[in-house]
Amino acid sequence: MVNADPQPTRPLLQMRSIVKQFPGARALDGVDLDILPGEVHCLLGQNGAGKSTLIKVLAGAHQPNEGQILIDGEPVTIPHPVAALKLGVATMYQELDVVDGLTVAENIYLGHELSTAGFSNRRVVAKNTRDLMRRLGHPEISPHREVGELSAAGKQIVSMARALSHDARVIVMDEPSAVLDSEEVENLFRVVRELTSSGVAIVYISHRLEEIRQIGDRITVLKDGRTVAQNLQVSQTPTAELIKLMTGRAVDNVFPAREPVADEAEVLLAVASLGLKGEFSDVSFEVRAGEVVGLAGLVGSGRSEILETIYGARHATEGTVAVGGKQLRAGSVAVAVDAGIGLCPEERKSQGLLLDEPVYRNITLSTFGRFAKGGFLDEQAEKSAAQEQAVSLDLRPAGVERHARTLSGGNQQKALLARWLVRGCRVLLLDEPTRGVDVGARAEIYNLIRDLAASGAAVLVVSSEIDEVLGLSDRVLVISEGRVVHQGPADSIDEHGVLDLVMEGSAA
Amino acid sequence: MSEQEVSTATVVDGSAHAGSSGSSGPASSRRNLFNGSMGRNVGLVLALVALGIVGYVTAGERFASIDNVLTILRSAAVIGVLSIGMTFVITAGGIDLSVGSVMGLSTVWASTLATQTMAADTHWIVMVVTALAVGTVCGLINGVLIAYGKVVAFMSTLAMMVAARGLAEMISNRQTQIVTVKPFLNFFRADFIGIPVLVWMFVVVAVAGWIVLNRTTFGRRTIAVGGNPEAARLAGIKVKRHLMYLYCLVGFTAGIAAVMMLGRTTAGSSTNGLFYELDVIAAVVVGGTLLVGGRGTIVGTVFGVLIFMTLTNIFTLNNMSTSAQNVAKGVIIVVAVLLQQRFASRTRSD
Numbered sequence: 001m002v003n004a005d006p007q008p009t010r011p012l013l014q015m016r017s018i019v020k021q022f023p024g025a026r027a028l029d030g031v032d033l034d035i036l037p038g039e040v041h042c043l044l045g046q047n048g049a050g051k052s053t054l055i056k057v058l059a060g061a062h063q064p065n066e067g068q069i070l071i072d073g074e075p076v077t078i079p080h081p082v083a084a085l086k087l088g089v090a091t092m093y094q095e096l097d098v099v100d101g102l103t104v105a106e107n108i109y110l111g112h113e114l115s116t117a118g119f120s121n122r123r124v125v126a127k128n129t130r131d132l133m134r135r136l137g138h139p140e141i142s143p144h145r146e147v148g149e150l151s152a153a154g155k156q157i158v159s160m161a162r163a164l165s166h167d168a169r170v171i172v173m174d175e176p177s178a179v180l181d182s183e184e185v186e187n188l189f190r191v192v193r194e195l196t197s198s199g200v201a202i203v204y205i206s207h208r209l210e211e212i213r214q215i216g217d218r219i220t221v222l223k224d225g226r227t228v229a230q231n232l233q234v235s236q237t238p239t240a241e242l243i244k245l246m247t248g249r250a251v252d253n254v255f256p257a258r259e260p261v262a263d264e265a266e267v268l269l270a271v272a273s274l275g276l277k278g279e280f281s282d283v284s285f286e287v288r289a290g291e292v293v294g295l296a297g298l299v300g301s302g303r304s305e306i307l308e309t310i311y312g313a314r315h316a317t318e319g320t321v322a323v324g325g326k327q328l329r330a331g332s333v334a335v336a337v338d339a340g341i342g343l344c345p346e347e348r349k350s351q352g353l354l355l356d357e358p359v360y361r362n363i364t365l366s367t368f369g370r371f372a373k374g375g376f377l378d379e380q381a382e383k384s385a386a387q388e389q390a391v392s393l394d395l396r397p398a399g400v401e402r403h404a405r406t407l408s409g410g411n412q413q414k415a416l417l418a419r420w421l422v423r424g425c426r427v428l429l430l431d432e433p434t435r436g437v438d439v440g441a442r443a444e445i446y447n448l449i450r451d452l453a454a455s456g457a458a459v460l461v462v463s464s465e466i467d468e469v470l471g472l473s474d475r476v477l478v479i480s481e482g483r484v485v486h487q488g489p490a491d492s493i494d495e496h497g498v499l500d501l502v503m504e505g506s507a508a
Numbered sequence: 509m510s511e512q513e514v515s516t517a518t519v520v521d522g523s524a525h526a527g528s529s530g531s532s533g534p535a536s537s538r539r540n541l542f543n544g545s546m547g548r549n550v551g552l553v554l555a556l557v558a559l560g561i562v563g564y565v566t567a568g569e570r571f572a573s574i575d576n577v578l579t580i581l582r583s584a585a586v587i588g589v590l591s592i593g594m595t596f597v598i599t600a601g602g603i604d605l606s607v608g609s610v611m612g613l614s615t616v617w618a619s620t621l622a623t624q625t626m627a628a629d630t631h632w633i634v635m636v637v638t639a640l641a642v643g644t645v646c647g648l649i650n651g652v653l654i655a656y657g658k659v660v661a662f663m664s665t666l667a668m669m670v671a672a673r674g675l676a677e678m679i680s681n682r683q684t685q686i687v688t689v690k691p692f693l694n695f696f697r698a699d700f701i702g703i704p705v706l707v708w709m710f711v712v713v714a715v716a717g718w719i720v721l722n723r724t725t726f727g728r729r730t731i732a733v734g735g736n737p738e739a740a741r742l743a744g745i746k747v748k749r750h751l752m753y754l755y756c757l758v759g760f761t762a763g764i765a766a767v768m769m770l771g772r773t774t775a776g777s778s779t780n781g782l783f784y785e786l787d788v789i790a791a792v793v794v795g796g797t798l799l800v801g802g803r804g805t806i807v808g809t810v811f812g813v814l815i816f817m818t819l820t821n822i823f824t825l826n827n828m829s830t831s832a833q834n835v836a837k838g839v840i841i842v843v844a845v846l847l848q849q850r851f852a853s854r855t856r857s858d
Contacts, residue, residue: 313742337744345742352742354735356802361728366743368728419743474748 018067045222073376090163255471274319280482294473342420360386410441593761601801609786619776632692638679640763651752676778696771734801767772
């Protein structure tokens with residue numbers, strides 16, 4: 001590791017040649033990281049590059065086997081999470097670590113309750129909490145609100161307030177924008193800027209490169225447990241260079257070309273005046289064979305609910321869904337699956353996969369009955385059918401006997417697609433198909449979706465990333481507050497157009 | 509915002525341009541080795557062997573005789589059959605606290621004067637069918653409440669545990685009902701190739717359980733429902749219906765256990781199977797089935813049952829009080845679960 005440039009400011013925190021060995025895997029293999037006071041330091045890397053392990057080392061949750069951590073130039077050890085907080089290092093994990101049943105104030109002071117002789121100083125706590133909330137730009141959140149009632153964004157604010165209550169000098173944020181919509185991301189950035197101007201350093205982890213452009217100062221890139229580049233200035237490093245560093249290969253981040261859909265193509269999915277009380281109403285559209293239709297809208301606009309209702313996972317209160325001209329009974333997943341609909345849900349891990357089961361069993365989860373005679377399974381037939389899909393989707397690694405947990409995000413997504421391809425589904429509903437999928441694998445997923453459409457499938461895609469919806473789809477539906485506010489060809493509208501529509505809808 | 513004057517990027521030589529080499533290969537093969545069902549069962553075999561040695565050292569020939577081994581197996585049979593059913597429910601992420609009570613109720617119902625008279629007039633199979641039907645219906649009630657009534661399994665089966673015991677007391681008037689149907693007793697107290705029929709029944713149930721859990725669509729659904737119910741539902745599996753079937757299944761095994769109990773003790777009593785649910789759950793968990801669901805092992809359960817019964821036998825041969833036995837059992841359950849957790853955290857290092 002050579003770093004020729006002397007730092008202009010003394011680093012607040014330094015990690016030197018950190019090694020972390022797990023049984024059977026070397027998660028970190030010599031990582032260096034320098035954090036300057038008042039900067040937003042972006043940590044980039046593909047899934048499995050070691051980002052999560054690194055921040056756990058920093059948070060005292062893991063002990064490094066080798067290497068050194070220095071704070072203000074002094075070597076320190078971080079034997080447990082409390083030690084990290086004492087040193088001024090606070091971590092906001094991706095899965096927000098707040099307790100739903102406690103109030104905002106109780107959450108913030110969890111683990112370091114202010115008390116005199118065992119009695120908590122409720123008034124002081126409430127006052128401090130109110131101050132923190134004001135500092136974070138959310139004075140409307142009362143210290144006495146139960147955290148379970150807050151939105152994901154609200155919970156994140158609480159998590160951030162907790163970090164500040166420890167007088168943190170370094171705050172690590174692991175994909176903080178994953179649960180936020182664009183307006184909330186703006187507020188997050190405002191808070192981040194405020195924190196950095198008071199000298200707090202932020203370690204920011206995100207898959208969204210455009211966010212890093214907006215908020216970041218410097219970048220460190222990890223690959224396979226090593227630091228492959230550091231001290232990259234955000235303003236001077238082209239995206240292509242970053243992708244190359246992360247993946248080790250050049251990737252063109254463009255969307256595959258659309259192929260025109262013939263007018264006489266069969267209408268595979270027909271949705272008519274579909275509604276779900278309290279969520280959305282009067283949604284009507286059609287998807288033809290070979291067509292990709294995108295649903296654009298903010299988190300909470302009802303787009304995921306529309307997918308789930310079409311799929312029968314929620315019981316429609318009005319309207320109909322028909323596949324290939326045949327109307328489906330509402331509220332039954334089994335009926336929808338039998339008709340040839342497949343859903344790749346938003347939360348792959350919690351809604352899609354059996355993580356501790358082999359990949360082939362995940363692929364055949366909705367078809368294993370077909371590989372059985374009189375109720376007895378034929379695992380060989382199952383494996384070879386799964387293997388066939390794994391090869392055609394270029395699943396990596398291609399072995400179908402390893403556990404689903406060991407696959408990267410992009411490959412887990414492929415396994416879910418494979419599930420419906422084994423079944424021969426012709427209508428695919430994809431909810432956030434590239435969430436948690438790193439840049440290198442995204443282009444692959446895009447190509448895959450296009451290939452599926454080209455082979456005659458009807459695809460319906462939901463995504464928070466408007467450019468993704470526009471780039472991938474033939475036609476776009478813009479959803480706002482549970483209503484379709486626009487429907488038309490994807491190339492007739494741009495990102496700003498969509499945002500304007502979404503905002504108008506919200507204002508109304 | 510920090511402003512750096514010097515801003516040249518440094519890139520580690522070579523490694524950034526290393527090309528697209530595959531990643532994370534060696535980790536998986538080693539994990540498979542640890543995860544293999546063989547590996548998990550080796551520990552249980554060792555525990556059983558160790559117990560055998562302890563038994564021989566402390567009780568000598570009294571322990572290591574064919575008679576004593578058959579005694580252990582006979583007492584393991586009833587608990588064992590219940591444990592097989594319980595393995596399914598726990599694998600699916602559920603629990604059934606009512607197995608002991610339901611078994612007790614089934615013994616009472618199958619040994620009432622009316623049932624026995626009918627059995628004497630027609631065929632002893634009437635008693636068997638009665639016990640199986642009572643067990644299955646109790647399971648069905650549990651299943652419907654849990655799957656469609658959305659009652660938590662713990663509460664629903666706790667209610668059944670109390671209610672079934674009460675119903676058994678009402679029917680039997682708290683009297684022990686002696687089985688007098690001779691052909692019934694003759695059948696279930698007989699030997700086949702030197703091994704009691706009761707033990708054969710356990711073997712058959714265990715083998716059938718293994719096949720169903722590992723080789724059939726029913727077993728695959730059970731594991732899927734336990735591993736991730738939401739994923740199973742979204743893959744088109746009828747999760748509720750399957751849950752209902754599972755509680756019927758465990759009720760059915762309670763019926764089988766009731767028939768075996770009647771054969772062994774010749775008595776139908778409302779106190780039959782008191783606290784069996786605890787032994788059964790302990791045996792299943794010690795065997796390696798995860799309480800959170802998603803992984804179940806019939807072989808492990810059989811070992812779990814044998815370990816507990818051998819232990820009880822050794823204590824009894826050494827004239828230890830049942831109170832001391834219970835303390836020892838408690839300690840063993842905790843140690844086993846601690847070891848299991850240690851193991852689980854090792855296989856999930858990511």
